[in-house]
Amino acid sequence: MTTSTNQFLKPITTKINSNGNIEIGDCDLVELAKKHGTPLYVLDEKTIRSICKDYKKSFEKYPKIRFMYASKALCTSAVARILDEEGFGFDTVSSGEIYTVYKSGVDMSHVLFNGNNKSYEELELALKLGVGRISADNFLELEMLNEIAQKTDKKADILLRVTPGIECHTHEYIQTGHLDSKFGFDLTQIDEALNLIFNKYKNLQLHGLHAHIGSQIFETSIYPDEIDILTREISRINHTYNIKLDEINIGGGLGVKYTENDVPPSTYEIGQLVIDKLTESIKKYNIEPPTIIMEPGRSIISTAGVTLYSIGSTKQIPSGTKYVAVDGGMADNPRPSMYQAEYSAEIANKKETDKKERITIAGRYCESGDVLIKHIEMPVLEKGDILCVYNTGAYNYSMSSNYNRVQKPAMVLVNEGNSEVIIKRESLDDLIAHDIIPDRLKK
Secondary structure: OOOOHHHOOOOOOOEEOOOOOEEEOOEEHHHHHHHHOOOEEEEEHHHHHHHHHHHHHHOOOOOOEEEEEEHHHOOOHHHHHHHHHOOOEEEEOOHHHHHHHHHOOOOHHHEEEOOOOOOHHHHHHHHHOOOOEEEEOOHHHHHHHHHHHHHOOOOEEEEEEEEOOOOOOOOHHHOOOOOOOOOOEEHHHHHHHHHHHHHOOOOEEEEEEEOOOOOOEOOOOHHHHHHHHHHHHHHHHHHHHOOOOOEEEOOOOEOOOOOOOOOOOOHHHHHHHHHHHHHHHHHHOOOOOOEEEEOOOHHHHOOOEEEEEEEEEEEEOOOOOEEEEEOOOOOOOOHHHHHOOOOOEEEOOOOOOOOEEEEEEEOOOOOOOOEEEEEEEEEOOOOOOEEEEEOOOOOOOOOOOOHHHOOOOEEEEEEOOEEEEEEOOOOHHHHHOOOOOOHHHOO
């Protein structure tokens, strides 16, 4: 089976240059750190475009396929432009993500709005900007959306999000398809929702079903299981209500390689499984071939990203752990603290010594749990060395914070020797820009 880009630990342009430093996108990481400072997010454009092409080629045998990038993984204007150029739509989960892709010049008919507790104002914005599909998640949302659509004399084009009752063996916080989930309608609630849509909410236009079974998925069998459930429901609904639903959104969730021990499936393996099962289910349930929508996020952007840090202080516990601190941590990458996520790293600058030691990479934040990587073998590190942490494109910047009132890092896009800032580093003035001192407290 052909290898796809999500199966690589490092960006596809990673190499060692003549100075002995790591290069990505033909840019020396040490020079990037000097120019832009650290912590620094670095995105490799060729890696992003490579995985997009992998997805399209993996599903080329099924022409009725649409890809929508799961924007929550990393939503910036430049990333939106790249994905738009590659023919991807966008799965959004907030007014901020909707507005970002809108201002980036994206065709809004290629955008889906998803989420379990959309506000009235967010639904208004989605309809106003012409979002192509809204994935209706609950009964309150159906009511609000119909009211907004009626008020503005519009039809809201929707999918019905359902929980198919499939449990994938990922971290419990990123399982979204099992029965005990905050997302979507249980299968036993579908008919109640349909009766409201068809008989009461006249400004809603239903096109199909939407499900999402989790994230960082390595189990290939769950995709065919999901397709069987959704195609069965489509067939049942079509016959029961004498309509024709023709869209099935199967979500995303394909895993990536954070460490050498991770062996995620390729897009080609998933593509073959999905197409084979879909072909079988179409015949089994006697339905017309539906449009299939996929929402890859992590697998699109994660491998393309690395984060650069400068090495700072060290602490040796007597007869125990040696801590080496960097100038970032849980505020720019909360995943190790939240999910016990594991990462791989290397020193970006040339190290002449073969001597290695086992250390723990600690963050700079005022929390004992602020540890990026535990027990990693590294050359002896010195203050000022540049650490490169791999596979940080997804859910690092998008989940970052200003904890301890520290500024968020900059992000640069690298390609063919060029580095371009796509997110500016925050300044101290940025941190207090929204602070207000009441008049009675002013000096």
